[in-house]
Amino acid sequence: MFYNAYLFHHLNPLLVPFPLYSPSSFPPPSPIFIAEQTPEAPSILISSVPSDSRIPDTIMMMMHPKMMEMWPTMGSAIASFLFVWAMVKKYCPYQLRRQLEKYCHRITGSFYPYINITFDEYAGVGLKRSEAYNAVEAYLSTYISKSAKRLKAEMVKDGSNMMLSMEQSGRVVDDFNGVKVWWIFRNIETPSRPEQEKRYYILSFHKRYRDVITGAYLEHVIRKGNEIRSRNRRMKLYTNSAGDRSISKRAMWSQIVFEHPATFETMALESDKKKDIIEDLETFSKSKEFYSRTGKAWKRGYLLYGPPGTGKSTMIAAMANYLNYDVYDLELTAVKDNVELRRLLIEIAEKSILVIEDIDCSLDLTGERMKVTAGMEEEEEGAAKAAVEGRRRVPNDEAGGDMSKVTLSGLLNFIDGLWSTCGSERLVVFTTNYVEKLDPALIRRGRMDKHIELSYCSFEGFKVFAKNYLGLEVHEIFKKVQHLMGEVKITPADMAENLMPTSPTDDPEKCLSRLVEALEEMKAEGTKNVAAGK
Numbered sequence: 001m002f003y004n005a006y007l008f009h010h011l012n013p014l015l016v017p018f019p020l021y022s023p024s025s026f027p028p029p030s031p032i033f034i035a036e037q038t039p040e041a042p043s044i045l046i047s048s049v050p051s052d053s054r055i056p057d058t059i060m061m062m063m064h065p066k067m068m069e070m071w072p073t074m075g076s077a078i079a080s081f082l083f084v085w086a087m088v089k090k091y092c093p094y095q096l097r098r099q100l101e102k103y104c105h106r107i108t109g110s111f112y113p114y115i116n117i118t119f120d121e122y123a124g125v126g127l128k129r130s131e132a133y134n135a136v137e138a139y140l141s142t143y144i145s146k147s148a149k150r151l152k153a154e155m156v157k158d159g160s161n162m163m164l165s166m167e168q169s170g171r172v173v174d175d176f177n178g179v180k181v182w183w184i185f186r187n188i189e190t191p192s193r194p195e196q197e198k199r200y201y202i203l204s205f206h207k208r209y210r211d212v213i214t215g216a217y218l219e220h221v222i223r224k225g226n227e228i229r230s231r232n233r234r235m236k237l238y239t240n241s242a243g244d245r246s247i248s249k250r251a252m253w254s255q256i257v258f259e260h261p262a263t264f265e266t267m268a269l270e271s272d273k274k275k276d277i278i279e280d281l282e283t284f285s286k287s288k289e290f291y292s293r294t295g296k297a298w299k300r301g302y303l304l305y306g307p308p309g310t311g312k313s314t315m316i317a318a319m320a321n322y323l324n325y326d327v328y329d330l331e332l333t334a335v336k337d338n339v340e341l342r343r344l345l346i347e348i349a350e351k352s353i354l355v356i357e358d359i360d361c362s363l364d365l366t367g368e369r370m371k372v373t374a375g376m377e378e379e380e381e382g383a384a385k386a387a388v389e390g391r392r393r394v395p396n397d398e399a400g401g402d403m404s405k406v407t408l409s410g411l412l413n414f415i416d417g418l419w420s421t422c423g424s425e426r427l428v429v430f431t432t433n434y435v436e437k438l439d440p441a442l443i444r445r446g447r448m449d450k451h452i453e454l455s456y457c458s459f460e461g462f463k464v465f466a467k468n469y470l471g472l473e474v475h476e477i478f479k480k481v482q483h484l485m486g487e488v489k490i491t492p493a494d495m496a497e498n499l500m501p502t503s504p505t506d507d508p509e510k511c512l513s514r515l516v517e518a519l520e521e522m523k524a525e526g527t528k529n530v531a532a533g534k
């Protein structure tokens with residue numbers, strides 16, 4: 001670029017009226033003047049800020065060197081104009097000023113030849129990151145490395161690539177079939193959301209290209225941007241926690257990159273069950289058309305239940321890896337009330353899995369349910385209740401001691417009420433150790449479409465472990481293991497623990513023998529308990 005940049009501070013004597021200047025009423029209507037980049041038609045760029053930001057300390061003016069000769073005249077013209085405007089602003093009655101502003105805008109608008117389109121980071125009610133903004137950001141990442149000066153780098157998939165985006169207000173030029181457009185990035189603090197910067201892109205182009213830019217060009221940007229996004233996508237794990245309230249006094253999602261190694265191949269599960277789940281996921285992810293044809297929200301509920309250590313959490317990771325979906329791990333006890341729950345759930349992006357672990361411990365809905373569990377032995381019920389209470393209290397203590405006011409109806413509303421249609425391609429997964437204690441309303445078919453029981457390890461499951469952990473497909477000890485597994489129940493977690501080499505000298509045989517020992521011990525323990533009448 002051949003432009004010279006000038007930074008004018010408040011105190012610059014040339015622009016003394018500046019302290020009186022407020023961007024909220026700065027004419028002309030567009031906050032940004034775009035400089036023509038051709039030497040034949042040089043003009044200036046005044047980088048101002050939109051009305052909802054703070055008054056800038058400095059204002060940047062860029063101009064073509066050719067204009068330097070004109071600067072003395074032009075500079076004082078601008079200064080005089082700003083001075084007059086500042087006086088008008090300061091001394092004119094409000095009504096008159098409004099009128100003047102209107103005329104000013106009309107006049108400048110008639111010769112201002114550019115159209116600006118804004119892409120805000122948060123669309124609509126401001127709760128959900130705009131898809132268009134995401135696409136634009138990704139699209140520009142391929143261009144900005146060439147022209148923008150202050151960049152932010154983010155590692156993308158496999159850590160093999162970087163995605164660049166503009167960090168501070170910056171500008172890039174794009175060329176579409178010979179038509180030049182400018183992308184301007186702005187990040188400003190807003191008084192209404194001090195915890196969050198307002199970020200947006202402005203697309204500027206000459207009005208004579210309106211059709212081609214609003215049509216073919218924008219289509220091209222969104223398509224390319226989405227392609228780049230899906231290529232670079234790294235799965236994320238989001239979680240809400242009471243601790244995150246410190247800044248904004250409300251829970252928000254915080255995220256980390258999700259890199260769980262579990263897959264369906266590594267899961268010890270009967271092959272029929274595995275196949276069934278995979279097919280179900282596959283069908284779901286390809287059923288966009290079906291859901292819209294049948295008027296249903298594109299979402300599916302899974303209930304994973306079974307004793308501790310049977311692979312419920314592992315299954316969620318395998319599902320996420322299979323579909324390449326983000327995971328939103330919702331800690332219900334840290335959600336203050338239904339309003340906060342709604343806000344959190346609206347922020348969930350598509351292609352995601354919403355997980356509520358230990359749903360039986362998560363809500364104060366258990367009060368009613370506890371009474372319903374008539375079949376439960378009293379002692380067991382007491383222990384379960386204590387566990388529930390214990391687990392429920394911990395996060396709430398962090399939140400300042402107040403109990404979560406999320407209700408069953410609040411939760412159901414998001415699962416399949418009107419709000420459920422906000423955001424599509426979403427799996428909702430509940431896990432529990434005590435399926436019988438759940439409120440039937442919560443898990444009825446249609447809400448939780450698929451109930452998957454994860455139970456004790458089968459011999460087939462053991463073979464998956466043996467292959468993955470020890471590299472063994474057959475071994476003479478397998479028979480013994482099979483026999484013992486017919487007599488005692490062992491969870492996949494215990495199985496994994498026993499098969500894991502504990503020292504570098506442990507060979508597969510040693511690990512298998514350790515498992516046999518553990519199984520025999522469990523069997524003896526079981527016999528002892530039966531004899532003692534437990």
Ligand SMILES: Nc1ncnc2c1ncn2[C@@H]1O[C@H](COP(=O)(O)OP(=O)(O)OP(=O)(O)O)[C@@H](O)[C@H]1O
Pocket residue numbers: 266267268269306307308309310311312313314315432433492493494496
């Ligand atoms: N089916 C399985 N296949 C492979 N590994 C498993 C399986 N089930 C459990 N594991 C292993 O056991 C560990 C515990 O499993 P996981 O956390 O998934 O159990 P869970 O059912 O979620 O337990 P909880 O009810 O206590 O949350 C995991 O780290 C995993 O390595």
Ligand SMILES: [Mg+2]
Pocket residue numbers: 312313314357431
């Ligand atoms: Mg778990």
